[in-house]
Amino acid sequence: MNISEVAKRAGIPPKTIRYYEEIGLVAPPRDTNGYRAFRDSDMHKLAFLSRARALGFTIENCRTLLALWEDQDRASADVRRLARDHLTEIEAKIADLEEMRDTLSSLVKACAGDDRPDCPILKSLGDAPL
Amino acid sequence: MNISEVAKRAGIPPKTIRYYEEIGLVAPPRDTNGYRAFRDSDMHKLAFLSRARALGFTIENCRTLLALWEDQDRASADVRRLARDHLTEIEAKIADLEEMRDTLSSLVKACAGDDRPDCPILKSLGDAPL
DNA sequence: GCTTGACCTTCCAGTTACTGGAATCCCTAT
DNA sequence: ATAGGGATTCCAGTAACTGGAAGGTCAAGC
Numbered sequence: 001m002n003i004s005e006v007a008k009r010a011g012i013p014p015k016t017i018r019y020y021e022e023i024g025l026v027a028p029p030r031d032t033n034g035y036r037a038f039r040d041s042d043m044h045k046l047a048f049l050s051r052a053r054a055l056g057f058t059i060e061n062c063r064t065l066l067a068l069w070e071d072q073d074r075a076s077a078d079v080r081r082l083a084r085d086h087l088t089e090i091e092a093k094i095a096d097l098e099e100m101r102d103t104l105s106s107l108v109k110a111c112a113g114d115d116r117p118d119c120p121i122l123k124s125l126g127d128a129p130l
Numbered sequence: 131m132n133i134s135e136v137a138k139r140a141g142i143p144p145k146t147i148r149y150y151e152e153i154g155l156v157a158p159p160r161d162t163n164g165y166r167a168f169r170d171s172d173m174h175k176l177a178f179l180s181r182a183r184a185l186g187f188t189i190e191n192c193r194t195l196l197a198l199w200e201d202q203d204r205a206s207a208d209v210r211r212l213a214r215d216h217l218t219e220i221e222a223k224i225a226d227l228e229e230m231r232d233t234l235s236s237l238v239k240a241c242a243g244d245d246r247p248d249c250p251i252l253k254s255l256g257d258a259p260l
Numbered sequence: 261g262c263t264t265g266a267c268c269t270t271c272c273a274g275t276t277a278c279t280g281g282a283a284t285c286c287c288t289a290t
Numbered sequence: 291a292t293a294g295g296g297a298t299t300c301c302a303g304t305a306a307c308t309g310g311a312a313g314g315t316c317a318a319g320c
Contacts, residue, residue: 004267014268019307033315035268044256051255056230059306069252079251080243087234094227097220100186104217113210121209122199125181126174134296144297145279153277163286165297189277 001038010046017046025049025063057086131168140176147176155179155193187216 007014020026021036026045028036038046048069052062061082068074068082110120137144150156151166156175158166168176178199182192191212198204198212240250 002267013308015308016306018269023306033268034270035315048255053306054230055234055255056227065252065255068249069256072247074247074249074252075245076241076247076249076251077243077245079249080238080241083234083238083241083251087231087238090227090231090234094224094231097186097224097227100184101217101220101224104185104213104220108210108213108217111206111210111213113207115205115207117202117204117206119198119204119206119209121206121213122195122204125178125185125195126199132297143279146277148298149278163297165286183277 001043003036003038006038006043006046009043010050012046012050020046020049023059025059025066055086056090057082061086131173133166133168136168136173136176139173140180142176142180150176150179153189155189155196185216186220191216 003014003017006012007017010017012020017026021028026042026049028038028042031037045066048066049062052065053059057065064082065079068079107121107124112118133144133147136142137147140147142150147156151158156172156179158168158172161167175196178196179192182195183189187195194212195209198209237251237254242248
């Protein structure tokens with residue numbers, strides 16, 4: 001299977017797949033013409049990566065997950081820990097963003113948004129408690 | 131005022147302040163010894179930047195906001211538009227993260243997390259609908 | 261057999277917003 | 291004179307791609 005076909009099926013751009021090969025996440029063999037010849041196993045790995053990335057796992061965590069996936073003797077506890085840690089990070093990020101959202105949204109509401117210079121947004125950013 | 135004092139007051143590391151100078155966000159004059167001599171106006175700018183960054187604005191948006199802040203003839207509509215666009219992006223990010231969180235959290239719940247290899251998390255990542 | 265266009269390849273550079281580290285200089289106090 | 295704690299510059303690295311250039315390959319149509 002050629003790269004564009006794999007890309008379409010896995011939902012990952014060809015460039016990214018080449019990058020994944022470069023950093024050792026996949027290692028498709030080559031045809032005599034130099035083209036990458038993806039096997040089913042490569043395809044499956046890439047689909048796995050696509051989903052893991054969609055859940056926000058870092059590349060390094062994806063690498064670990066992939067290794068666990070391929071290790072028939074893994075302990076599910078290892079997987080779970082990784083996922084839980086990641087979940088915690090996501091929750092922290094959400095909390096940060098929600099705080100930004102709340103502040104920002106109240107500022108936006110308070111701003112007239114007309115052609116006058118008076119602006120609560122800039123005022124709030126400007127009056128620092130030094 | 132020396133850089134470490136400014137850093138402390140603005141809540142920005144000295145390295146970051148030097149970086150901000152490098153990209154033209156601030157331009158403190160120099161003492162005869164080559165040290166940056168921050169004026170009050172520099173201090174205020176940095177405090178402004180610190181808050182804008184805390185609200186998640188990109189550096190480029192901060193640059194724009196700073197320019198609007200200093201422009202007495204700005205229209206508040208320009209500020210508001212920028213803030214609203216940013217708010218929209220934040221909301222989108224939150225939505226993405228919430229989806230990740232929900233998926234991840236249900237997977238984590240479903241996983242025993244013991245020493246056996248059976249794992250719904252890996253299973254879910256693995257069974258791609260090709 | 262040749263051209264055309266769609267693929268494929270590699271390599272280099274750029275993105276965001278810093279951050280770490282090395283080498284060197286400056287100031288103050290003992 | 292020396293020791294420490296700052297300050298300076300410059301170089302490199304981070305995460306995860308992405309864009310673009312230069313060039314090789316393949317299948318189809320004439």
